[in-house]
Amino acid sequence: MSRKNGRKLLIAIAVVGAIVVKAVRDARKAKKQEEELKTVLDDFYEEELNWWDREHEEGEEL
Numbered sequence: 001m002s003r004k005n006g007r008k009l010l011i012a013i014a015v016v017g018a019i020v021v022k023a024v025r026d027a028r029k030a031k032k033q034e035e036e037l038k039t040v041l042d043d044f045y046e047e048e049l050n051w052w053d054r055e056h057e058e059g060e061e062l
Contacts (some may be wrong), residue, residue, distance in 0.1 A: 001009075
């Protein structure tokens, strides 16, 4: 293998490696954001959307 081809191969490997690292980071970030969103929505449901159950249990008229 010539020196020029070897250098091109190393550059190609570095580029592919960088793309893979970026994809893995993006996937981890997306998963973390999804978990955070689920937590926020669960908290919202517990605090805001459950008003019917709370008032019904307390025996208040709606």
